[in-house]
Amino acid sequence: MGYDVERFVGYVNEGLLCCVCRDVLEDPLQAPCEHAFCSTCIHAWLVHHHNCPEDRLPLDVTNLRPLYRYMRNDLARLQVRCVYRPQGCEVICALESIHRHEQDCDFALLNCSNAGEEYLCYRCGCPVQVSRHSLEAHLCVCEYRNRMCASGCGYTLTSTEEAQHNCISELRAELDLLRAELDCKVEEVRHEMESWLDSQRRYMVQKESLLKNEVDELKGQLSRVMSDVRVLLGVERARRQELERAELEKAELLELLKKEGLRPATPTQTATPPAEGPRKSSPRSLALDCIKRKSREVTVI
Numbered sequence: 001m002g003y004d005v006e007r008f009v010g011y012v013n014e015g016l017l018c019c020v021c022r023d024v025l026e027d028p029l030q031a032p033c034e035h036a037f038c039s040t041c042i043h044a045w046l047v048h049h050h051n052c053p054e055d056r057l058p059l060d061v062t063n064l065r066p067l068y069r070y071m072r073n074d075l076a077r078l079q080v081r082c083v084y085r086p087q088g089c090e091v092i093c094a095l096e097s098i099h100r101h102e103q104d105c106d107f108a109l110l111n112c113s114n115a116g117e118e119y120l121c122y123r124c125g126c127p128v129q130v131s132r133h134s135l136e137a138h139l140c141v142c143e144y145r146n147r148m149c150a151s152g153c154g155y156t157l158t159s160t161e162e163a164q165h166n167c168i169s170e171l172r173a174e175l176d177l178l179r180a181e182l183d184c185k186v187e188e189v190r191h192e193m194e195s196w197l198d199s200q201r202r203y204m205v206q207k208e209s210l211l212k213n214e215v216d217e218l219k220g221q222l223s224r225v226m227s228d229v230r231v232l233l234g235v236e237r238a239r240r241q242e243l244e245r246a247e248l249e250k251a252e253l254l255e256l257l258k259k260e261g262l263r264p265a266t267p268t269q270t271a272t273p274p275a276e277g278p279r280k281s282s283p284r285s286l287a288l289d290c291i292k293r294k295s296r297e298v299t300v301i
């Protein structure tokens with residue numbers, strides 16, 4: 001839709017009017033037949049038609065071009081009144097800068113800041129629309145403005161809420177909420193602790209079984225060592241018995257020799273090893289050989 005011709009000061013060239021809405025061109029486009037239109041007007045027209053609304057010549061969206069530069073310049077220089085003139089704004093400026101002015105215009109109609117999320121929904125917020133310059137004054141008396149509860153509960157209330165507000169029930173509800181949150185947190189922490197303990201327990205069980213295995217291993221080693229020691233003790237005992245027996249035999253033989261009145265061989269004869277030299281056949285030297293062999297065996301053991 002174009003700009004209302006009534007808003008313009010002075011004469012507006014016919015060529016700067018939209019062929020569809022007959023208002024001054026807004027965001028203009030031009031057909032090959034040189035007729036010009038507002039962008040929204042011609043797009044809406046071409047949804048159901050395939051021709052120029054002015055002369056009915058064939059026309060398609062792809063044929064639309066920007067307006068000639070000189071026409072664009074003429075359009076931009078047109079003097080126009082602020083759209084908030086009915087609210088009291090007296091500003092008149094070139095069309096190219098009117099948007100910038102209207103955005104900051106003090107007479108611009110604004111929704112009250114307490115309009116709520118969806119400002120069109122008047123039930124949940126202030127329905128008042130005021131000029132920018134009087135918004136502050138309105139906010140001081142707005143029915144929907146927030147105020148601290150006079151009873152000191154700490155809640156911020158709008159005037160509509162104030163009527164039904166009950167500090168005790170509000171605080172009780174909040175307490176219930178906090179309690180529920182706390183229970184939730186406690187439950188969470190408990191759950192965390194339990195799972196941590198579980199993991200620790202599993203770890204300890206593993207460790208215990210490892211240690212048990214090590215102990216078993218050590219026990220096995222110990223029993224092997226013990227049996228080795230027992231074997232060695234047996235061998236030692238046998239060696240001692242053998243030694244004792246040899247001593248005994250030696251003593252017996254010496255006794256026997258003494259009884260028969262014979263003397264033991266000379267030291268030179270005893271030193272000769274039994275394997276060397278020709279063996280003497282006398283019973284005395286045979287007995288001595290036997291003793292010597294025995295004693296050597298015992299030493300070997």
Ligand SMILES: [Zn+2]
Binds near residue numbers: 019025037038041
């Ligand atoms: Zn138009």
Ligand SMILES: [Zn+2]
Binds near residue numbers: 031055
């Ligand atoms: Zn045309």
Ligand SMILES: [Zn+2]
Binds near residue numbers: 083084089091105107
């Ligand atoms: Zn204005």
Ligand SMILES: [Zn+2]
Binds near residue numbers: 113127138139142
């Ligand atoms: Zn308000």
Ligand SMILES: [Zn+2]
Binds near residue numbers: 152153154155165167
């Ligand atoms: Zn209260």
